[in-house]
Amino acid sequence: MQRDTIGIEEMDRPDCDPVLLERTYAQFPLVNRCVAGWRSVYLKLVRPVLPRNRTATILDIGCGGGDIALALLRWAQADGYSVKVTGIDPDPRAHDFAIRAVAVAGLGPGELELRRAMSAELVAEKQVFDVVISNHVLHHLDPMQLAGILADSQLLAGSLAIHSDINRRRSALLFFGLATAPLAGSSLIRRDGLLSIRRSYTTEELAALLPRGWHAHAAGLYRNLAIWHAPQRTGQ
Structure with a gap:
């Protein structure tokens, strides 16, 4: 199945x-x-890379409605970590929804920060986080944007960067289409989700696009992870 490089998801309009x-x-x-x-x-x-001797920091790029950022915060806290999660998204509609969603989550001050921003802005601020992640972002990007977010991630991640996306397969279209049929017409999940699959990369395609130091990992049948580990500093 050839990758769709032209289609635009409705939620991006x-x-x-x-x-x-x-x-x-x-x-x-x-x-x-x-x-x-x-x-x-x-x-x-x-x-495994979160520090125990200080507050761990996680950045979620393109955080959308904020659910992944919130889940990471809660998992880390349940495991006894002091952690602060930052979620960024340039879309004002996503940012406004995330602010409202997180407001009802009962979080303490400073645990989860949501910003309407792009990764390059945080690079300009010289910010660094222990872990940088994104979910379902890569397939939205053109080649220049993809290279930019990977470069930004290396500057922002003190230990680890992980970008998770869909592994394009015909069977993914079939299964996702069937599973989301009840949602058809009630939201953009089914329509945009099927296009997301067609716009996503195979593991081999993703590996060919990643710069030196990154590697592509197939996490199950339908997931790809682009992973970068920060080089160990001399003396550590």
Whole structure:
């Protein structure tokens, strides 16, 4: 199946239906719990690099409705870590929804910060986080944007960067289409999700695009991880 490089997801359009967009953000937590696999990524990759002797920091690039950022915060806290998570998204609609969603989560001050920003802005601020992640962002980007976010991630990540996305397969279209049929018409989940699959990379395609120091990992049948580990400093 050839990759779709032309299609534009409805939620990326500035004039998309605001009611359907709100419902889509509201359905993200359920869909991500079912298909994104972040619990496993947290246990296998994120948790092992979090520091115990200070507050750990995590950055979620393109955080959307904020559900992944909130999940990472809660998992790390449940494991006894002091942690601060920052979620950034340049889309004002996503930012506004995330602010409202997090407001009802009962968080303490400073635990989760949400900003309407792009990764380059944080690089300009010389910020550094222990772990940098994104979910379902890479397939939205053109080649120059993809190279930019990977370069920014290396500057922002003190220990680890992980970008998780879909592994494009025909069977993914079939299974996702069937599973989300009840949501058709109620939100953009099904329509945009099917296009997301077609726009995503195979593991081999992703590996060919990654710069030196990164590697592509197939996490199950339908997930790709682009992973970068910060080089060990001399004397450590």
